[in-house]
Amino acid sequence: MAILIIFVCIKQVPGITEVRIDPKTNTLIREGIPSIMNPMDKNGVELALEIKEKHGGEIIALSMGPPQAEEVLREALAMGANKAYLLTDRVFAGADTLATSHTLALSIKKIIKESNEKKYIVICGTQAIDGDTAQVGPELAEELGIPQITYVQKFEMSGDKIKVERVFRTEEVVIIEANLPALISVLKEINTPKHPTMAGIVDAYDKKEVIHLDAKAVNADKSKIGLTGSQTEVWKIFVPERKGEHIKLSGTIEEISNELCQKLKEDKIF
Amino acid sequence: MNFKLTPKQEMIRKITRDFAEEYIAPIAEESDQNSQLDPRVMEEMKRMGYFGSCIPQNYDGAGLDTISFSIVTEEIGRIDASWSITTGVHASVCAYPIYAFGTDDQKQEFLPPLARGDHLGAFVLTEANAGSDAAGVETNAYLDGDEWVLNGSKIFATNGGLCKTLLCVTKTGQKGRRPELTIFIIDTDTPGYSVGVREDKLGVRASNTSELVFQDVRIPKENVLGGVGQGFRLGMQILEYGRIQMAAQTVGLGQAALEASLKYANERVQFGKPIGQFQGVQWMIADMGVEVECARLLTYKASWLCDNGLDYGLVGSMAKLKATEAAMKATHDAVQIHGAYGLMKAYAVERYFRDAKMAEIYEGTSEIQRMVIAQTLLRRGWQF
Numbered sequence: 001m002a003i004l005i006i007f008v009c010i011k012q013v014p015g016i017t018e019v020r021i022d023p024k025t026n027t028l029i030r031e032g033i034p035s036i037m038n039p040m041d042k043n044g045v046e047l048a049l050e051i052k053e054k055h056g057g058e059i060i061a062l063s064m065g066p067p068q069a070e071e072v073l074r075e076a077l078a079m080g081a082n083k084a085y086l087l088t089d090r091v092f093a094g095a096d097t098l099a100t101s102h103t104l105a106l107s108i109k110k111i112i113k114e115s116n117e118k119k120y121i122v123i124c125g126t127q128a129i130d131g132d133t134a135q136v137g138p139e140l141a142e143e144l145g146i147p148q149i150t151y152v153q154k155f156e157m158s159g160d161k162i163k164v165e166r167v168f169r170t171e172e173v174v175i176i177e178a179n180l181p182a183l184i185s186v187l188k189e190i191n192t193p194k195h196p197t198m199a200g201i202v203d204a205y206d207k208k209e210v211i212h213l214d215a216k217a218v219n220a221d222k223s224k225i226g227l228t229g230s231q232t233e234v235w236k237i238f239v240p241e242r243k244g245e246h247i248k249l250s251g252t253i254e255e256i257s258n259e260l261c262q263k264l265k266e267d268k269i270f
Numbered sequence: 271m272n273f274k275l276t277p278k279q280e281m282i283r284k285i286t287r288d289f290a291e292e293y294i295a296p297i298a299e300e301s302d303q304n305s306q307l308d309p310r311v312m313e314e315m316k317r318m319g320y321f322g323s324c325i326p327q328n329y330d331g332a333g334l335d336t337i338s339f340s341i342v343t344e345e346i347g348r349i350d351a352s353w354s355i356t357t358g359v360h361a362s363v364c365a366y367p368i369y370a371f372g373t374d375d376q377k378q379e380f381l382p383p384l385a386r387g388d389h390l391g392a393f394v395l396t397e398a399n400a401g402s403d404a405a406g407v408e409t410n411a412y413l414d415g416d417e418w419v420l421n422g423s424k425i426f427a428t429n430g431g432l433c434k435t436l437l438c439v440t441k442t443g444q445k446g447r448r449p450e451l452t453i454f455i456i457d458t459d460t461p462g463y464s465v466g467v468r469e470d471k472l473g474v475r476a477s478n479t480s481e482l483v484f485q486d487v488r489i490p491k492e493n494v495l496g497g498v499g500q501g502f503r504l505g506m507q508i509l510e511y512g513r514i515q516m517a518a519q520t521v522g523l524g525q526a527a528l529e530a531s532l533k534y535a536n537e538r539v540q541f542g543k544p545i546g547q548f549q550g551v552q553w554m555i556a557d558m559g560v561e562v563e564c565a566r567l568l569t570y571k572a573s574w575l576c577d578n579g580l581d582y583g584l585v586g587s588m589a590k591l592k593a594t595e596a597a598m599k600a601t602h603d604a605v606q607i608h609g610a611y612g613l614m615k616a617y618a619v620e621r622y623f624r625d626a627k628m629a630e631i632y633e634g635t636s637e638i639q640r641m642v643i644a645q646t647l648l649r650r651g652w653q654f
Binding site: 075078194198205 | 338
């Protein structure tokens with residue numbers, strides 16, 4: 001019988017919501033900031049655990065990053081993932097979302113091929129708290145040539161079919177069905193991740209391993225990975241300058257809207 | 271020589287810190303005031319394996335090394351000493367001794383529910399006329415067929431009112447001038463066992479401290495731990511092991527006092543600048559930092575000695591003494607730095623101060639630690 005492979009993609013991110021930038025060098029200040037598992041990816045791991053508990057299968061956690069990104073994969077293993085792969089190689093560095101998803105796709109294809117399993121699902125967090133692009137999930141689905149459903153807040157699975165609630169616009173939910181294999185990107189509303197147990201942490205270090213894959217291991221075409229494979233380039237990172245004043249309006253809704261219209265007229269906005 | 275924790279130990283610290291801050295911190299003051307351990311915290315601690323930290327996984331424990339166990343106790347103690355003493359006592363002086371000294375049958379029967387936290391454990395020695403002097407134990411047992419019949423009472427039993435499994439130091443005879451002591455594993459559902467007064471305490475108020483009464487409690491012969499007459503020797507070894515955890519939890523308590531003081535000293539402005547800029551406050555903070563770090567190093571060293579199968583008795587006693595006195599000094603100064611705010615229930619340092627005083631007394635007073643340290647040094651000389 002076929003085993004379901006549940007891939008979870010994880011990014012290691014700085015553990016803050018507000019990015020501090022060195023005004024002189026225009027780079028991120030990373031000093032004294034602990035690295036954490038991207039919060040929505042943690043929801044992804046939790047969903048993978050729920051799927052495994054109900055339907056069986058094997059959870060494979062995946063990440064691309066420097067060797068120290070191993071820590072977030074260990075955390076995923078501690079939560080209950082079965083295996084972890086870290087794509088790490090100097091030539092992967094500087095990748096934009098496209099080059100990242102291409103590289104992740106190579107590793108997924110390799111694992112699928114080697115395991116001879118056709119039934120799989122890929123789970124991503126919708127977006128990472130550092131880049132906030134929400135692009136890697138969709139691009140990864142394209143690379144793999146499988147259906148994608150983004151912004152998922154509820155998930156069900158039966159047989160080879162999944163049925164999910166996708167938040168389309170604010171307060172607008174659509175229910176979508178898809179056949180496996182498929183990729184979903186999840187929102188934090190989908191579940192509440194549980195802390196790993198102490199035994200889980202011990203196992204993550206003593207009984208499980210994080211397998212490192214370099215460019216050669218995934219047969220990467222150098223023109224499609226890292227900085228060379230990137231179609232976009234970060235030109236500048238900056239904190240937006242606060243322009244002008246802001247006014248706080250208070251009172252009843254009617255009073256506030258009247259005052260707001262008045263101000264907008266005064267400022268000749270309409 | 272390497273002071274760096276392993277990635278596994280770092281992860282254990284991080285996860286335990288996150289858990290304690292998320293689950294325990296918001297209700298710590300309330301638990302202190304109503305003297306109750308929160309059931310939601312209890313459930314989560316069971317799930318995360320904190321009741322079986324030091325028990326191997328084949329008995330449903332977590333299988334942590336001693337350093338990791340100490341880190342866990344430190345991080346829980348950093349938020350609430352009532353919880354760290356509850357799990358610390360349960361795991362280090364009840365579950366662990368059964369693992370270390372118990373027969374295979376005893377381990378199979380008692381360990382898994384203890385390690386899962388389904389049964390809470392306790393270790394009782396102290397009586398009205400015995401505590402620091404273990405030889406004064408009057409709770410006694412005589413053999414009747416295949417059972418021991420226990421009579422007497424214990425006081426100040428940590429986890430006493432809640433425990434299902436109890437290690438009880440009992441007098442089973444007399445050898446010359448010394449009593450012969452034996453440790454029994456007691457299931458508290460046994461007829462004749464009852465819980466007396468639950469104590470209302472200065473500190474660690476949420477933890478359960480109770481009087482226990484034994485009236486013709488019949489214990490099967492198989493429930494003797496480590497052999498009849500081995501109670502004194504085993505009891506001392508059990509307390510030696512437990513001391514590391516008592517040290518660890520007060521390292522956490524001292525750390526909490528230090529962190530609260532740093533935060534307050536940077537925020538509170540008097541005479542036009544943060545009070546941390548004044549030398550009087552700086553000296554207190556400097557001493558606090560040094561003392562807490564000394565305590566931590568001793569605690570980790572004792573844990574390391576234990577993990578490496580080396581004698582940890584002396585350093586363990588040093589750690590317990592240093593950590594509790596450092597916590598007492600640190601919490602005292604933390605209240606001072608907070609001024610009148612520090613006297614208020616709304617500020618955690620008020621609770622820390624009361625909890626620290628408890629730690630100087632329970633699980634071997636500072637005086638007993640000094641006795642152990644001095645006697646060991648006088649006997650062996652100083653060896654580094």
